[in-house]
Amino acid sequence: MAVRHALAPSAAAADPETAVAALTVLHATEPATVYLSLWARVPGLSVADVDRALYDDRTLVKQLAMRRTLFVFPRSLLPAAWGSASARVATMLRARLAKEAVTHGLADDGEAWLDLAMRATLVRLEGGEELSATRLREEVPELAGHVEVAPGKKYGGRFPVAPRVLAQLAVEAAIVRGHNAGHWRTARPLWTPMSSWLGETPTPQKPREGYAELVRRWLHSFGPGTTDDLQWWLGATKTATAAALADVGAVEVSLDGEAAGWLLPDDLDEVADPEPWVALLPVLDATVMGWKGRDFYLGGHGPMLFDRNGNAGTTAWVDGRIVGCWVQDDAGTVLVHLLEPVPDAARAALEAEAERLTAWLGGDRVSTVYPSTAMKEALR
Numbered sequence: 040m041a042v043r044h045a046l047a048p049s050a051a052a053a054d055p056e057t058a059v060a061a062l063t064v065l066h067a068t069e070p071a072t073v074y075l076s077l078w079a080r081v082p083g084l085s086v087a088d089v090d091r092a093l094y095d096d097r098t099l100v101k102q103l104a105m106r107r108t109l110f111v112f113p114r115s116l117l118p119a120a121w122g123s124a125s126a127r128v129a130t131m132l133r134a135r136l137a138k139e140a141v142t143h144g145l146a147d148d149g150e151a152w153l154d155l156a157m158r159a160t161l162v163r164l165e166g167g168e169e170l171s172a173t174r175l176r177e178e179v180p181e182l183a184g185h186v187e188v189a190p191g192k193k194y195g196g197r198f199p200v201a202p203r204v205l206a207q208l209a210v211e212a213a214i215v216r217g218h219n220a221g222h223w224r225t226a227r228p229l230w231t232p233m234s235s236w237l238g239e240t241p242t243p244q245k246p247r248e249g250y251a252e253l254v255r256r257w258l259h260s261f262g263p264g265t266t267d268d269l270q271w272w273l274g275a276t277k278t279a280t281a282a283a284l285a286d287v288g289a290v291e292v293s294l295d296g297e298a299a300g301w302l303l304p305d306d307l308d309e310v311a312d313p314e315p316w317v318a319l320l321p322v323l324d325a326t327v328m329g330w331k332g333r334d335f336y337l338g339g340h341g342p343m344l345f346d347r348n349g350n351a352g353t354t355a356w357v358d359g360r361i362v363g364c365w366v367q368d369d370a371g372t373v374l375v376h377l378l379e380p381v382p383d384a385a386r387a388a389l390e391a392e393a394e395r396l397t398a399w400l401g402g403d404r405v406s407t408v409y410p411s412t413a414m415k416e417a418l419r
Contacts, residue, residue, distance in 0.1 A: 040359055043260055044326045045080040047313035052080045055092040059099055063256040064110040066323040067101050071224045071405045073111050075321035078399060086223050094218050103210040106274035121212045121241055123249030124273060129210040136203055145184045156181040156204045167235030169217045176201040205230055212241040224405055247282060254283035261329045263292050263300030271331035317388040318356040319365050319396055322407045327351040336360050340378050343413040352411025357385045364413040371404050373397045376417035
């Protein structure tokens with residue numbers, strides 16, 4: 040983990056592209072996660088370095104994919120996702136949105152309504168213009184309307200349908216989140232055609248080929264992992280997962296206890312232990328979210344660090360195990376909150392990392408909709 044995920048100082052990544060490739064993809068549900076995940080792995084990183092990769096060079100691209108989650112992908116991996124994980128999500132979301140359009144009186148034929156709304160949006164974005172969701176709602180009549188989501192739930196309510204149509208276009212690789220009109224800690228994406236953003240027409244791989252490529256990358260980053268780990272991460276069926284493992288020639292290996300995991304056939308050698316290391320990782324960091332079975336790095340801290348839906352809060356690491364979390368006070372100072380005793384040297388290293396992050400943030404406070412129990416306890 041320390042070496043493959045660029046967390047040990049001797050294994051640090053040279054730039055954002057190298058760091059993302061090390062992890063296969065980065066979680067991007069919360070925009071700040073992208074920057075903070077890269078900060079933890081790229082010495083001397085600046086916000087401008089990340090913006091350059093995302094918005095200027097476009098070597099890193101945001102794409103809705105596995106488990107209906109927004110990720111930052113290496114550009115070279117996009118075709119694999121488009122043909123496999125993203126396509127699977129697109130099918131599910133399309134059927135749901137078409138059904139809701141009928142349920143909420145937007146149309147008698149939900150499929151026809153959705154196709155019309157998507158076509159009208161693409162026409163407005165012709166030529167590569169970048170527009171916000173608000174602007175598109177105002178200028179594309181077909182995006183008018185609201186739907187009721189999760190009635191009776193705390194997170195439910197009546198919401199405009201336009202963002203959901205845009206999400207459908209995005210998961211189908213017709214459009215993409217272009218420049219961000221807000222601060223790096225907030226998400227105010229401007230939407231534009233994927234072909235304009237990349238300068239080429241998206242060409243998805245075939246589903247089986249796409250899944251195999253995603254599995255190959257995941258095994259290098261996260262192996263050894265179990266079939267359950269991989270199926271959960273992919274958001275795929277058991278059949279698709281098994282086929283992908285076979286296609287990459289994955290080798291079964293024994294794990295602690297009676298569990299069995301998988302590795303790539305050319306990646307069976309042991310990895311040498313690096314020097315001692317610590318890390319402060321953000322909400323939904325890719326390392327924390329890489330496996331379904333997490334006891335080997337969580338110990339008994341899972342309920343304190345994850346919410347009921349499996350979303351991880353911030354984490355503090357010592358030599359491959361999570362030992363606590365981190366928060367910011369009202370002044371923006373980063374504070375480490377430990378859940379177990381650690382050696383004095385590790386505590387000092389964590390405090391030094393907290394000071395480094397405080398300086399990098401420069402007074403900016405990072406909010407989250409996924410505060411863990413440990414984070415709430417630390418703030419109290």
